[in-house]
Structures are given as structure tokens and as C-alpha cells.
Amino acid sequence: MFGLMQNQQLLISSLIDFAERHHGEGEIVSRRVEGDIHRTNYKNVAQRSRRVANALDQMKLNFSDRVATLAWNGYRHLELYFGVSGSGRVLHTLNPRLHPDQIVWIADHAEDQVLCFDMSFLPIIQAIHKRCSTIKHFIALCDADKLPEDTGIPGLQSYEAWIGKQSDQYAWPEFDENSASSMCYTSGTTGNPKAALYSHRSTILHAYAVAMPDVMGVSARDCILPVVPMFHVNAWGIPYTAAMTGAKLVFPGPAMDGKSIFDLIESEKVNFAAGVPTVWQMMLAHVQSGNLKFSTLKRTVIGGSACPPAMITAFNDVYGVEVLHAWGMTELSPLGTLCTLKNKHLELPAEEKMKVRLKQGRGIYGVDMKIIDGDGKELPWDGKAYGDLLVKGPWVISQYFKGEGGSPLVDGWFPTGDVATIDPDGFMQITDRSKDVIKSGGEWISSIDVENIAMAHPAVAMAACIGMKHPKWDERPIIAVVKKPGTDVSVAELLAFYEGKTAKWQIPDDVVFVDAIPLGGTGKMQKSKLRELLVDYKLPSA
């Protein structure tokens, strides 16, 4: 017997409808590519997203056709989020940090029909537009009078001219909530990039979860700065949750340097910000060097890669900003866990509390998780046993777009490629990537643990630990280090720094100083590239 409740599908269009009706005056502030600050509200964004929908209709785009963006965080990008998905098309957020060849490959693979880009990316589009075989329309996200005359891109229109001639009236179509709403390609350390294809249902359920007090805790009283890019897994779902709650949104545009971010936080009274560690590193450096203070910022969510303990301490202890460690993946929409404390932790001494904060956090209802050993046997949640982390839930992928990479699921669970422990309170801690863990004499050494110790040394700006072939131990760790400008440290000094901080056999065999550690399109260290750079390296002990 079915319940007798209204059969209302969970559609992204209902988010912007709700925001317009209930939070029409809710502010959206953007630092634009042009450099100025632009102010609008949900009412206007709603109207303009309906213009986008009408413009796509006029282009005769079909249901589920892909509309790509190559854009920073800003109000026009937000209008595309709702106008594209709301009208039944699929929003494909391209990552401008990728190599142009990769962008071409991905746009082709996704069969993008339209590409909307920020003017900062005009040179890229000029270089690649002829090779994008499926794209029929290029739209520059700018005013009509800002469009150069001779771009060489046929039919190029400005966004404002494109939507300006459309009506702001539009009846959002109703359809199955399992329909595709948006897509995002993973950088793919091996093989070609693969895309997660989100649905309206998964997006709305994820948005509800993000709003919960144990996740990001978003209300109409919040002012959120998503530094995490809208081209990177939907800015962790923040644009959707903001519309769901009427929270004020502040977009940084392309200005991701420490000063620009700090100034925006202060001028717009941001109380909550979200981003990857590298961005916060830059902001902390700016704040520390200028002896500044945050007057409104209360919470930051930090994810994308493990947050160095020193950063959590600085935010918490020096600046009174709560750091919430988070863990997620493109394949998880992206949120899997958040490190919000339980009641029992609130009275712990600072040091013990920090041990909890360093973990990636607790599962959110909607994502179940487990750790398994090499034989697929589930491991206990004792905070010690570590194994491959698997997840499942309504906002976890079942497979990649076009079936690339085959069927990723193992008995219905998605293998994350992370190695983790889970403690009795359900707090998960990543100990390593499955492929980065160093297997030394039958034991596993976490490359992240080795890096975190190095990162605590005052002369170390960045550190990457990789395993090197060893005749006796199979693999032994070495650490590649970028020194902070104006500081110095020797190999012997850094190795001595490990004494007493970890088991002797987990201390790296060597230190290699490098100018830079290769970073991928999303700011993560690319250890495969680092290994290529060190192809001729020989272990001193080998």
C-alpha cells in the first residue's frame, strides 16, 4: 500500500523558486572578473535564470543536452546553475585549471552543445574552439559592450545580450527527479577523466544534508563565502543549499589570493567559508603577516585534501574560527563526512579535542560507510584497524558517464580509493590513498602521516612523501620538500625532526629538496608526476 502524500518530484528549479518567494531580498555578492563588486538578490537571480531557460529553449536544446561552463564563482554562474538544470538540461562545469587539450577532450566526451565562459578564459576558448566538435554556441559571461569585436569565435554572444532579449517568465518543466541535472569530471590520476552524472534527486537530498547543523549548518542568517570553485563538484553543494535556506552568498570570482579573500570576508561580514587547504594557507599567511583579525568569520569547512594540524590550530586557537574538517569526492556530490564534534568531546582538553578535529569526521545520514581488508571482510570501528573505505547512498554514483571504467561498485558499495580507520564514535580518518600508501616490509606506512610531521617544521612550505623501491623492504618512504622562502634546513636536520614523533621504521630514508611539487587541476599534489621527476633517484640505503 502506498502512502497518500503529494507526488512532488525533487527538482532543482524548486530551489530557486523557493528562494525567490521566501528570500527574494537575500543577497548575492560577487567580485567580478572585471574586478568590481556586484550586488544582486535571489529575486533577480531567479528572474535571470528563467531568461537563461528561455534562451536555451530558443537554441532548440533538447532535454538532457549538456551546457558547459568555464567560469569562476559568481552570480552569472549561479544563474546558469538554476537556468540550465531547471529547464531540464545538464550543467557541465568544466575545470579551467586543466590543460586545454584535456578541456577539449572532456567537452567532446560530454558532447557539450553550449559553452559559457568568463572573459578571463577567452584566450583558452580562442585556442580551442575549433577543436570542440559538439559545441554549437559560445557565450561570453559579460556585458554586451565588453565583448571584443574580433575574437575569431564564430557567433560569439555576450551573456547579457543572450538573456537580455528573453522573457523572465518561464514555467519550469516537471519531470522525473532521477533525471540528470549536472556533471563533473574527475581529474583521473590514471586513464581518461571520468564524469559523475548527478540527478535532481541526488542534488536536493545532498542540499538538505549540507544544511544540517552537523554538516555545514546553513540558515537564512548565514553569510557564506564558497571559495571552493563552482567548477569543482558544485562548490560542495553550497549554491543549492544557500537557495534552499536563503543564506547570503559571497562569490570571490577569480581573486583567490589571501588579501582579496580576507577583504571580502570583512567587507561582506562573512561568517562561514569553505575551501581547500591551499587557499586557507594563503589567507592565513596574509592575516599573520599583517597582524589582522577576523571580525565576523566563525566557521570554515576545509576539505579537498587533508588539513595540516598547524592550520587547524592557527584558526581555532589564534583566530577563534572553528575549523570543520570534511571529506568527500566528486563521486559523492561531494560530501561524505564532516568533523563536527559530539557532546562527549565538548569538555575534552584542547589537545584531545584536536585529535578528534584532525579526523575527516562522522558520516552524514545519507552516506553509509565501511572499511574492508584485502579479502573484502568488514573491519571493526576501533580507530586502529585500517582498510579500504567504501561508501553507499543516494548521492553516491552507481557508475560513470557512458559507462567509462566499467562498473565501479563492489556489492553495491563504491570503493573510494582511500584507506581509513573509523573509531567507535564513527569518526573516519583517512590514513592514505590506496595507491600512495607505502608498503615497507609487510607493514603499511601512511604517506600523509610522514608529510604532516614535515609540514610542522618551520622551514617547510610543502612536503610530499612517496615510496621508493627497496631490495629488502620492498618500498621505503622518502620525502620531497619545498622550503619556505628565506628559511633553510638540511637533510639531517629534517630527519632528526622526526625522532620521537613516529616509529623509527616509519621515518623516511631521505629528504629531497625540490622547487615545487606538481599540483593537479584541483590543487591536489600529483604524486605520479613527482615520481616521474624523481625517476633517476636512488635510495641511499638501497
Place this chain on the structure above:
Amino acid sequence: MFGLMQNQQLLISSLIDFAERHHGEGEIVSRRVEGDIHRTNYKNVAQRSRRVANALDQMKLNFSDRVATLAWNGYRHLELYFGVSGSGRVLHTLNPRLHPDQIVWIADHAEDQVLCFDMSFLPIIQAIHKRCSTIKHFIALCDADKLPEDTGIPGLQSYEAWIGKQSDQYAWPEFDENSASSMCYTSGTTGNPKAALYSHRSTILHAYAVAMPDVMGVSARDCILPVVPMFHVNAWGIPYTAAMTGAKLVFPGPAMDGKSIFDLIESEKVNFAAGVPTVWQMMLAHVQSGNLKFSTLKRTVIGGSACPPAMITAFNDVYGVEVLHAWGMTELSPLGTLCTLKNKHLELPAEEKMKVRLKQGRGIYGVDMKIIDGDGKELPWDGKAYGDLLVKGPWVISQYFKGEGGSPLVDGWFPTGDVATIDPDGFMQITDRSKDVIKSGGEWISSIDVENIAMAHPAVAMAACIGMKHPKWDERPIIAVVKKPGTDVSVAELLAFYEGKTAKWQIPDDVVFVDAIPLGGTGKMQKSKLRELLVDYKLPSA
């Protein structure tokens, strides 16, 4: 094109699974019918709810068969919430405050197969069990040794004996999330009671919404006392949201007096409580008379009927407890709006803030609302225009069980029977029930406004305004008043108290002192009964 996300149905069983895995130690504290305090946790509740599921399987209950409860708030009731719905049956929470004849009628109409009751209700069951034609099994919610030998109820088992012999292992079935999960009858001021039939989907979506910071804001760090009964629209969804978040639950059992509730709040460190105004009235009286203070209580959600302004003031100003006004209905699972402030209100002077707090609140994403005039035309959100309030959304009913009362929807919207205004910020305020509004000389007078003024008089314990036929004005309001013990006020004094507080023509024509105002099963004033009592009354002006 469909998204490629995991097809995981939203089922109630996943809530208790999640609570067990991620919050196994999360506490559930109950004051029992026996009078003692019982302590358990989510792990045990999960295990015992699986025993319930096995016990129902052994009784050969089919999918969607109804299992009724007649019980206070407590851990066994919670186990039934998950065991009954989780195993695919429909939990039917009967209201013990109804007349036994009504209980029989409702149990028959629902075709209940099993009835689980608290021992306080044994006399009711003894009186009615022979007339409940569909119920095959009666279960007393008590230990085996607490069951009297000669109850006269054939086959009566104690709950503990019933589930004690079952395994705590059980594989929750997977099925369509639109399947019925639970049901609740509305008191039905006219005609027979009608039932809302909730689905697993509607319950989970509602639970997500309840957890949001702009609704109840529930986290793992909360300790919640749902005074609102679990037999009354699922205790406003709190049991589900608590499992979703791992919040500590404190159940008051049958002891709803001011002292018992206050003591439980203090001893269990409750920070959040939810209930109807009459319960809080009793608790406030206890606290005021004993000159007590709350040491942990921070927030209360008050709903079920309009909260008198004096109560909001007392909680906020005297006791530092934030009062969140809420509005909902059995047909809405039940939440529709909550009065959480927006940023713009935070800096308002106390008096202006109170004006906002007195409204029933803002819409929650998932419930859309509108007000319409007599011709069905949508009215503006200006805080002045009032009309019939209509709602829609995935946790609003589409029709009643067995199609009773025909098709209630109007163009897909559910008419609430309330008359309301909505202001430009989306704050809805009930001005009256459609049937209680007094139509005087072509103008509408809100019976609630008239009552609130009387309630502010120090000698008034309770007040009910009803319309009386008038030869010239069609209807004129009178106010029926229950005096506080040991106080006095005359008709003339009370009428003079209205001067300057409302328009002259909205002042009632007369005051009638009564010993009590008839209350329904859920504690709401029954004005139809009051009208019957005053059938011989004549207006002085008529």
C-alpha cells in the same frame, strides 16, 4: 537521460540503522508509566526494533498491515516506530485522549491487526477490546512480570515476553519509498475522523527538514525533550530526526505536569523541548511559583495552537529560552512553518522582534504556501491581505485514507482551513480558523486576536472567542473566560481592558465566565462544543 546515482530508497529502517552504526551510544531516557527513569541507547533500540520486526513476521502480518499503539512517549514506543515501519507495516498511533467509542471506530476504520498499549490504558482496552473487530493481538507495553493475570483480554502478551523470544538479527526489507509507513487520524471537528497516511519518503524528507537550523536545528549535541506526544503526528517528526542526527532523546511518559517536565529538563540537561502551549503554561506556572530557573534549556518549539504573547515574553525575557513559534497540521507530517528570524530581524528592538516572533513563521523548503481570496485569486504577501491558506509539497497529503472526504486538493494545493497573512519576508500569521472567524457587518474579526487580549489580563486563565448571531451585524463576538484561581474580574472590567488595544468594533459584546473551556483530544479548544454549551445564550445587544 537519468543521472547515474545509486538508487537507494528513502526508508525509515535506514534511520535506525544509521543511529546504531554512527551513534550507538546516543542516549534515550524515558520516564516510564511505572514512574521510574529508564536509560537505553540507539544500539539497544535498534536491536529491539529488529526483535519487534521478527515478532510481527511471526504473527504473519502482511506488508502494509496496520499495527496500532496507544502509548505515551517512551523507548518502547520508539522501538515500535522503527520495528513496525521498518519491516514494512504501517504504524498507527491512536490518541488515548479520544473517547473510547472513537478509538474503537478509528481502530476499525484503520483495520488495525495488533494493538500495543501502555499499562495506564489497560482499563480502556478492557472496556473496548471485544468491539475492536480487526485486532487479533493485544500487547501490553510492560515486563512479563508486570502483566496482571486476569485482564479478560484473550491472548494478551507483555511486550517484553513478545519480543524477548525473538532474534535481534533482521534484514530490513527494501521496497518503494512511497509505501505507507504510518498513519494518524485528525480529530475532525466535523464528520468522522480522517487519516493522513504517511510514506517512508515523506517521513525522511520531513526529518531532513526538521533538522535544518531554520527549523528545529537538531545535531548530535542536542538533548531533546519531545513533550508533544508520539501519538500526535509522530511527535512532530522528532523521533525520526533524532535518529537521523544521533541526538539524545528524553521522553516524559505520562507525567506531563509542570514539575515532572521541569525536573526532567534539569536532570537530563535538556537543551531543546517541543510541545503545545497548554503544557508550557503548566510548566511556566511551576517555575514561576517556585522561583526556579532553567540551567540548560535554550530553545522551545511551541505549536499545535497559537502561542500567547505573554508566554513568549516570559520564556524569552525572564528565562532566556528562545521560543520558536511553529505551525503545522496532521495533514502536513506536521511541519509547515517555523518562526526563526532572518538576519534583518536580529538587530531590531525587542518590541519589533516580538511582533515577528508572534507570527507562525517562514515556510520550510519542501512546503510551498499561498493565500487566496474567496474567488481563488492569490493574494499579495504584504502582511495585511488575509485569505485562506493553501500548501503543497512532498510531505503534504494528497488525500485521506480510504478516500474519506473526497479529494481535498484545489488545483494541487491543500486548503488548510486556516486564514492567514504572509508578510514580504515570507512570515505567515494565522489570523483565524476559516470556521472561527467572526463575520461582523461584512468585516472579519479574528477570534484569536480577541482571545490574546483577554489572555493578557492577569485574572484570565483561558479565553475563547466565538461569534453569536446578531440581527444587524450578522455576527458579533463574545468571549468565554476561565478565571485564574484566587483572582477576580468583572465583565465591565474585562471589556474596559480592550479599550485602546483593538478597534472599537472588534471589542467583544459580552463576557461569559465559565468553569472550563471544552478541549479536544490534542488539547485544542473545541469551539463547537462551547457553542453547544451556550446554545441558550442571548447577546445583550441583540
